[in-house]
Every structure is written in structure tokens, then in C-alpha cells.
Amino acid sequence: MLLRRHLPALAAGLLAAPAVQAQRAWEPQRPVQLIVPAGTGGGADQMARIIQGIITRHSLMRQPMMVVNKPGGAGAEGFLEARNARANPHVLVITLSNLFTTPLSTGIPFSWRDLTPVAMLALDEFCLWVNAASPWTTLAEFVAASGTQRMRMGGTGSRQEDQIITVAIQRATGSTFTYVPFRGGGEVATQLVGNHIDCTVNNPIEAVTHWRSGTLRPLCVFDRTRLPGEGRITETMGWQDIPTAKEAGLDVEYLMLRGIFAAPGLTPPQLAFYSDLLGRVVATPEWRELMATGAFNTTMLAGEAFRAWLTEEEVRHRSLMQEAGFIGAGG
């Protein structure tokens, strides 16, 4: 029955083929592997499978896309596999923050320069959350309190995005936080609801339901501008009402890259095919809905602008991780 599901897609693809062929100089000749440098169920994995689903549903590609999880070595394995597939146009990799953090914390030598950047699809936002029963209603109150009491910050994983933001907050406030790592964003949010920790830097999508039910409260968002959004999430507030950290007096900014990279040594027509494909993916209603529910930053970058962004982020991660003492060589 799965085969049957593929048949209409295949048929549609065949009918549309002549027109498509005229536009595109190159297209995949065999199944395309989308490597996820993380396990099943996480944010990157979800996004990869959504992309796979959208491509299948809208018949955007004639060959199927296979999602392959390579979580080994904090994702290093996935990146190395893509790097070693030089000039193989059927290998893509979706990134999360470990593109920058893993080489620094494990000492495994690779960087985004070893791959072909295709496009930045979106950026994950981070908000500072506290329990709604806590006395802190503004960021200023929270920062003041962090000077007198040691805040327990929950986050996903260690030496990754959540802990890096915590380090950045420490640097900006001068207070010390106790960082407690958990396994996933949902678990972190629940620990905060259950009052086992004091604060988190969950993604909007991980905590929104608790915000709506009145158990959590956002204090700020770690972006340059406020989150996009109309209407209200709770009785009184919507995404757009959360102040940025900078507005509230804390100079911390962090966004996590959701980007697609290809193996090194791709020819320009091959690269063009994938940029075009991703352009079609982000134009679908499913993708837009996902961006809206997750309050993602929908900046899309490609080419030189993307490279410049990557260069800047790499430097910033290095400095934050160096300061936190997270740089190791297999240590």
C-alpha cells in the first residue's frame, strides 16, 4: 500500500517532467539522503521529516528523499559523512547548533567550510521562561534576583545552545547560574512547570502550551527584534508582546541555525537545483504553518550573505565556548 501511495506522485512527476526538464539543467538521479546529525524525535529530526513529507506530498522531486539519523559523536559523524561524500550530489545535511559546537567541544576537526552551504531555512528563537507563580514578572526583576540567589537554569543537552545562552547571560549579568541539562525541550519545560528549576531558555514551540495554560511566563526573547505575530496567545499577550532581551537591558542575542548543507564539491547546476527545491519547500502552506506555530525567525539566506552569517556565528560560538571552558580536545 505504500507503493501505491508513491505511484500518483510518480505519475505526476512524469507528466510534469518535460516542463521541469527545460527549466532545470540537473536533477537527482538517485534517492537523496538528508542526514540528520542528531537522534530521532529532536527538533532537527522533526524539521527534516517535515521537509521530506512536503517534498513527497507536493512531488517536488522525482527521486525520493531518505532521512538518515547520524547522532554519533554529538553529530560529528553526520557532518563527517557529508564531508567525505565529496562531489556526491545526493547527500544533504540539516544543521543545528552542533555544527559550531561539536568541533569545539570534541576536538573533531570539521567546520561548515568543509560543506557546501545551500540555504538557511529558518532560525530557532529562544525565550527566557520562568514559572508563572514566581515573583519575577520582568527581566529586570529576574536579573536583580539572580544577583542574590543562585538561579537554576534547565536546558537541553550540555555544551550546546541552551548552555551557551546561559553562559552569555552570565557574562551580561555577572551572576552565576547553575545549569542543569535534561534530555529534551519538552522535559525541560515540564520541570519548570513542576518548579524543580527556576528558569529555562526553551524555544517558543516547546513552552507555548504551558504559557497558554497559565503556568509559565516569558520574560524576553533573545533576538534583535521582537517575534512576529498577530493576535493573542494568552488573554493579554501575543508573541509580539514579549520584549527583546536588549530592550529589557540584557545584551544577549542567540538564534539557532536551521540550514541545509550539501556535500563539498557540488557543481553550480546541482546547487541551483537544491536552492530552487528549498525555495519551493518554504513556499508551501505546511511550512508556513510550522513557522507560525513555532514562532520561528523566517529569515532565509543563501549564497554570500549566508556565508557571512556563518563566519560571524562561528567566531561568536568560539568566544562564548572559550569563556565557558567548553573547548576540549577529546577531553
Next chain:
Amino acid sequence: MLSSVITRRSMEIAFALVLIAMGALAIQDSLRIGAGWSSDGPRSGYFPLILGVILILASVGNLVSALATRDAAPFATWAQLRLVGSVLLPTTIYVAVIPFAGIYLPSALLIGFFMARFGGFRWVTSLASGVAAAVVTFIIFEIWFLVALPKGPLEDALGF
């Protein structure tokens, strides 16, 4: 009864020594990364260090009790080992070949080999069954479930 090649006693001793070595490795690595108790709980090496020590103590106990026995009970007889080897050897070759030849071709050969060698089937029948099993596996994984398994030059030549 067939003459035994390895006594149970010597196997006990060897296995205890392996576990002691494992414990020692764990201790060495734990000391390298810090096995103390810091202000907010144990450090990374704390538990592995303790585990390594207990493992060594338990294994020394096993080692001593093995050394103390004068029992010459067999671990396995020649005939048994030959049978085990007849499965283990092809399996080892199978596993060793997968990174180069992918999983499908070696699987077809392994199934064919087992059928012909142990089942007394004709080579043609056996190999045909092996190939059939590999093809079915290929369809289930690569085409239905879109799961990429290791592939080699053969699949590459066929365009997958």
C-alpha cells in the same frame, strides 16, 4: 567423550582477566577526566572509577575461585567448537565485508552458503533463495520504508 580442548577453568580465568583489564581501563580514563566530587556533585569520572574498582574486586574474586578449582570440566569440546566456528567464521566474514560490499550482496551469499552448507540444498537453489531474500529486504527497506542500509558497488552500478 571427545577430548576437550579448553577447560572451563582456563576460560573462567581468561574472562576474569578480560574484565579486570576493562576495569583498569575505566579507572585510568576516569582519573584522566577527574574522578573527584566537586561543589555541585560528582564529576564525570566519579562513577566510572567506583564501577571500575568494584568490577576489578569482583573479577579478582572470580579469578581466585577459578584458580582454586582443580576441576577439569570442559568449556567446549572440539566438535562443538568446530560447529560454532562453522557459523561464526562466515558471520565474521559477512560483517567484515559489509562496509565494502554493502549489506545486500553479502546477505544473499550468506543465506545461500548456509542453505547449501548446512541444509544440503543445491547451490543453485540456495543462491537463488539468498538473492530473493536480499531483493525482498531491499524493497522493504530502501523502497517502502525509505531506510538507507549500507550499499556497495553493485547497488551503485544499478543506480541506487
Next chain:
Amino acid sequence: MEEIGLLMQGFGVVLQPQNLLLMVAGIVLGVIIGVLPGLGGANGIAILLPLTFAMPPVSAIIMLSCIYWGALFGGAITSILFNIPGEPWSVATTFDGYPMAQQGRAGEALTAAFTSSFVGALFAVILITFLAPLVAQFALRFGPPEFFAVMVLSFASFIGLSKGSPLKALAAMMAGFLLAAVGMDGVTGTLRMTYGSMELMRGIDFLVVVIGLFGLSEILVSIEEGLSFKGARAKLSMGIVLQTWKQLPKHWALALRSSVIGCWMGITPAGATPASFMSYGVARRTARDPESFGKGRIEGVIAPETAAHAAGTSALLPMLALGVPGSPTAAVLLGGLIMWGLQPGPMLFVEQKDFVWGLIASMYLGNVVGLIIVLACVPWFAAILRVPFSIIAAIILMVCAIGAYTVNTAEFDIVLMLIFGVIGYVMKKLDYPLAPLVLALVLGDRTEESFRQSLLLSQGSTGVFFQNWLCGGIMTLAIGIAGYPLISKAVGLFRRRELKPAQ
């Protein structure tokens, strides 16, 4: 009651012909991926997730959750027939299920496994139907210290159970803990015992070890006794299902206790694996003749299967009500919900009533349909044992290799599986118990993690484990259970000395 009315509406949604069809398709697919080790549960659902993208959310979740039920049922099949646990929570099922199959009682074991799975799931679904909000509140009380206490309790209910040399059991357990520690330390991100190897950085996955230690080694052991599998005498009629059913009702207390353990573990969310081990341990402890466990007792199949399914099902509750997945599979389902624009969490029950009750109704129906399908296939499954060794052995080896590979998409894991196959063979021959090793390997990581998380929260004070009644209560219970065999043994020893002064 409001719930009943809503549930009936839910049944209305589920009973649409299209949804019923998806349900059957889901169960069948689920059983297939459950049988293939490494592909079951989380991986299987993740793979099939994009296929449901085009469906309406209710149909999609019905299909996916039916795949989940199917996978839960399917996991038991290979455990019983070949000693290869398709899923981590099927490990405890092998302890008695496989010996039963060897004695020619595969049909009985399978029937017991499927039926108790159904009972456990049903218990959990009823719990979800009527107590969801209340239970979700209970789950919130579980922070790292409580979680650690639960882990200690899992170990406590298992300790002292292994026969033979206690030193060997201890060594096996320590080896399991050490294997669990290999790779990246979840708390600080430090690399442990990797010795600079990329392959070891991945860590040693539980399923890879288990496939080798149980499945592969079993082939090696059974080959010593000639090129055949035992258990080919399995009866192949549907009559066996009815015969087994006749003797199941007398185990109602066991099933009830296992369901409670399972639901508790599923909600907190410790998951199905500790639930199955704990339930098996408790069943054996409370049995009049604990020595007969591990030799093919039907209770040894009922206890872990009931608990695993109660846990697997109730794990969906915190996912729906709190947005916290109670198991890796639930985590993937959670991703699915988000993909369909549904926001799991406290508001889901208020805003998406159709969806929630459709899902709950599908849990009832899906389990019934699943049970009918798998029971009807019992004779077929048992017939697999009649396939000549020369054909089935190589296929098992291939399936093991595929299973080991798909866990992390790593070729090195196949090598690791082979190594553990040989180790398992040696351990079995030398009477090293495998269960403590496996238990330590599967729970070791999370136990250490929750211990260290607790101490981070308390800033180094170990008093945190007795900070409140819940945590302190579980800890005390665990210590009591762990201490009991020692005390009773000491008392027994003392008495025996008194009785036989001559010795």
C-alpha cells in the same frame, strides 16, 4: 459523565470506514517493524511519519498510534521465538518466553504475551480516559531526585534475584554500567572511555548489545547441540489460544499489579523498559517458588508484557497533557502532532476535543483490532520455528545485522553486535548472568544523569533524595526491597545453623 459522551463521539470518528482501514494497515505495518529489531518503535514511526502528512490529523494519529500498538505487539514475537528482543522493553519477556518456546510452548507464550499486552494497554487507556488531568498533575511532581529514586527502586526490585555466583552477577552489572558510561557524558559533555575513537563517541547502544548478547549468542549456543533449533514441536492450532486463555484469569492479581507498575512508570516518565524489568522482578520476588522463573514460567511473560504495554500506552498521557514524551516513540509522535499544527500540552484537552477523544477511542479499538490480528497469526508465528535451521539462521543473522545498523546508522555497530555475540556465548557457558548487565546498561545512563542533576539542583547536598515524602518514600521502599533478601537470607542462615548444630 462528560468523558463517556466525549468518548462516544470519539468512537464515531474512529469508526468511519476509512479510519478503520488505516487502523488495520497501521497494526500490520507496526507488527512488521516491531519484528525487525532496530526498526521498531521510535525509528519505525519516524520513518512512517511523512507518509501520514497528507491525512487529516485524526486519521494520521490513528494510523501512527496503531503502528505503535502493532510495534508493541510485534516486539514480543522475536523475543519469544529467537531470544532477540525487538525492543528494549521486550528483554524481560525473553527471560521466560524463550525457554517456553524451547519447550515447544511458543504458541502459549505468544498468546500470553499478546493477551497481557492488551490487558496492560486497556488498563492504561481507561486511566487516560478518566484520570488524565489528575494524573498529569502527579507527573509534575517528578523532578530529578524523584526520578533517581524510581531508578533505584527498579534496581532494588531486581537485585538478589539472580541464581548462581553473586560475584559474577556483580561483575556483570558493573560491566553493564561501564558500557553505559562509554561516550559523551550527558551532564557535562565530557567524553568518557572513548580513547580518541570516533566510533566509541557514539556510545554503546543498548539494542546493539542486546541483539548480540541475546540473539547472536543464542544461535552459537544452540548450534553446539547440532544444527537445529529447539521448539520445533510447537503446536500450530488456534486451539492453543483458547487453552492458554483458560489459564490466564487466575493471574489477574499479577496482571493488575503489573498494570499499576506500568502506568506509574509510563507517566512519571521513566518508560516501558524499567517498567518491564521492575514488574518481572516483583513477580519473581512474590512468587512462592522464585527458582522456577527463567525456566519457562507463564507469569514471567505476563508480568513484563503487561507492564511494558501499560507503560507504553500511559506514556502518551504526559505527552498529550504536558507535552513531555514518556518514551522515545512518544517523542516522535509529539513531533507528528506539532507537524499537524496541534500543540500538545494542557490546552490540547480543552481546545482539540475531537482530536483527543478520537485518539483515545482509537486506543481502545486499535488494541482490540491489534489483539485479534496478532492472535489470529499465532500459529503462523509459531510455525516459523519449523523452518529448517539452515534457512532461518542466516536470515536471523541478516536481520540482526540490519537491526544493529539501523539503531544509529553505523556500520561499526554491526561489528559491536558480533563481538557481543561472542561475549554472550562465553558468558552463558560460564554462567555469568546476562540480566544484570542488560539492566545496568539500559538504566545506567539515566540513573547517573538523574543523580547528578539532583545534586546540581541541591548544590551538592545528598539530602535532596529525602527532601519530600514522595522521593523519600520511594527511596525507603527501594532500600527495604533491596535489603529484604539479605535480611531473610541472614535469618535463614541463622535458623539453619540452629537446626543443624553438628555442621
